[in-house]
Amino acid sequence: MARKRSTSRSRFPALPPMRPWLRRIGVGLLAALAALILLYSAVTPPFTPYMLAERARLGGIAHQTVDMDDIAPVMARSVVAAEDANFCRHWGFDMRAIRSAVAAGSNRGASTLSQQVAKNVFLWQGRSWVRKALEAVLTPAVELVWTKRHLLEVYLNVAEFGEGVFGVQAAAQHYFGVDAADLTSRQAARLAAILPDPKRRDPVRPTAFVDGRARAAASGAATIRADGRSDCFEG
Structure with a gap:
């Protein structure tokens, strides 16, 4: 008697295996990002995708581009105070700020300087889950290295x-006609105050x-x- 062929099918068909070329591209991109993180641990990136x-x-x-020694210390403190006051005390993500933002139903104030650097240097502008996922991976890697x-x-x-206008040196010259090293506390605070919306705010x-x-900055x-919350970047 002929054996009856089964006609039942799985309700959820198996996903096709990842193509080898797609896997190679993914591995290559991760390797390139890792190499850039290591390279940029020693030198400041000369440009970013957004700059281009x-x-x-x-x-x-x-x-x-200028060295940290050529930036007025009060400028660094003002930016940290305005954008990420606990910069020296977190590992890339400020969990207290994130919880407060979630409770308020907003993501405003939850993005650290570390996250902004990961986004600006390695990724693209705009909001998407893909970009946020990559940012979440890159931020602790940058903090580690x-x-x-x-x-x-x-x-x-x-x-x-x-x-x-990109970078504090260009900003100091553009708005105040001085070098970043010569910014006063008032000028530094005003530059910090226009972040993170510099196209719609004027420090002059x-x-x-x-x-x-x-004034708050x-x-x-x-x-x-x-x-002591500036100790990690001063001195």
Whole structure:
């Protein structure tokens, strides 16, 4: 008697195996990112993907890389105070800020300087789950390999401070006609105050909102210096 052929099918068919070429591309991208993380632990990135995009869009940008020793210490403290006051005390993610943001139903204030560096240096702008997932992987890797001082140096050199203005040296010259090393506490606080929305804020003619942020940044800079929360990048 002929054996009856089974016609039952699985309700959830098996997914096809990952193609070898796709696997090789994935491994190659991870290896390239790892190599860049190691390379940039010793040197400041000369450009970022966003800088290249803005250069193509605008026809040019203002940017000049400077060493941390050539940036006024009060500028570094002001940015940390304004953007990530616990920068020296976390490993890339500020869990307290994240929990507060989730409770408030917002992600505002939850992104650390470490996360911003990972995004700005290695990834693209815009919001997507793919980018956020890659950022979550890259941030602790950067924190593991780079020193806090170098991480902040990179941030200050690649952050956008206005349309076509990248890095604190270009910002200091563009807005105040001085080098980053010569920024006063007032000027530093105003530059910190326009982050993270520099295209719609002006440090020279600040609105009441920006002026309030600048005062808070100046006060915060003095506070983190006094309580030791700037020790990891100063000295």
